[in-house]
Amino acid sequence: MTALSALVIAVIGAVLITRLARIEGRVLSLAAPIAFGVLVLILWEVLVRGYEVPMVLLPAPSAIAARMAASSHILWQDFAQTFLKAVLTGYAIGCGAGFLLAILADRSPFLRRGLLPIGNLVAALPVVGIAPIAVMWFGFDWHSKAAVVVAMTTFPMLVNTTAGLAAASAMERDLLRGYAATPWQTLVKLQLPAATPFIFTALKVNAPLALIGAIVAEFFGSPTVGMGFRIATEAARLALDMVWAEIVVAALAGSAFYGVVALAERAATFWHPSNRT
Numbered sequence: 346m347t348a349l350s351a352l353v354i355a356v357i358g359a360v361l362i363t364r365l366a367r368i369e370g371r372v373l374s375l376a377a378p379i380a381f382g383v384l385v386l387i388l389w390e391v392l393v394r395g396y397e398v399p400m401v402l403l404p405a406p407s408a409i410a411a412r413m414a415a416s417s418h419i420l421w422q423d424f425a426q427t428f429l430k431a432v433l434t435g436y437a438i439g440c441g442a443g444f445l446l447a448i449l450a451d452r453s454p455f456l457r458r459g460l461l462p463i464g465n466l467v468a469a470l471p472v473v474g475i476a477p478i479a480v481m482w483f484g485f486d487w488h489s490k491a492a493v494v495v496a497m498t499t500f501p502m503l504v505n506t507t508a509g510l511a512a513a514s515a516m517e518r519d520l521l522r523g524y525a526a527t528p529w530q531t532l533v534k535l536q537l538p539a540a541t542p543f544i545f546t547a548l549k550v551n552a553p554l555a556l557i558g559a560i561v562a563e564f565f566g567s568p569t570v571g572m573g574f575r576i577a578t579e580a581a582r583l584a585l586d587m588v589w590a591e592i593v594v595a596a597l598a599g600s601a602f603y604g605v606v607a608l609a610e611r612a613a614t615f616w617h618p619s620n621r622t
Contacts, residue, residue: 348455349505354387404586409593412586419575427572428598430487431559435494440551440596442495442545443502451510461507461566464500472497472561480566487571493562498551505547545610552603556595 361380386406392398393405400408413420450457472555475493483489513535522531572591579587 354384354391376448386602401583401585404589408586409589413590413593416587418588422570423572423575423591424594424598425491426487426568426570427559427563428556431490431562431571432494432555432602434487435491435559436498436551436555438491439495439498439555440502440548443499443547444506446499446503447506447510450507451532451536452528457507460503464503467496468500468504470496472558473565476565485566485568489566490559490562490571490573494555494558497558498555501550501554502544502547503542505550506540507541510536512543513539541614542610545606545614549603549610550604552606553599556599556602560595575584 390406393403398405404412412583443506446456446460451462472493475496476489479489479492479496483492520533560573560576563571564577567574572595576588576591579585579591
């Protein structure tokens, strides 16, 4: 009976989503993905309750929502510790450092040949290797997690911005040179506009990457607060509803962060062909 009910709900939901997907308009087009998310939650609830899945395996969405409501103060403290402090600080420093290094590398072939291989090497380092070292260097508080985020976000920004600064064509460079433009004027009026889509690509890649890095770093040493700390401790206690509550908060925060960067990209690169509808 449970499987039949889930099948009926899935069919009805699929028909509804198919019709919603045909709606045009920027705001109304959100109806289809929202409906799909609601359908997944309903099926999840029906199957978990129908088959009496234990809490330690998979809690129902209603149980997760109840835990979020009951532990909202804890979730807020963890969110503030991990996202507002470690993620945002590390993201700003890492992306800013990568941007400045890219400008220096564009001006110096020696730095370009030297920094990019080092950047690829550091980008390949696993978080589980960086995090314990950062804890020993910067302590157990959020500063060590911000340091991990800096290490993870600097080099994607460096690589993308370097590629963007080199995207301007030789004809465009020659034109500015013919107008006696200084290197600074060439950078501001030609190279940075050409590099803007590349820069925002790095910012969007770094948005979820920074959150993942901070959460994983908290597994290796943290004060008694933080999303990663809470996930690790509650999983050890088999309190899976609290673990999923933290996962939901992390997913919402990461999605909102990415969305803000994407909106900023659309506003800053309205002239780009990819944003023309």
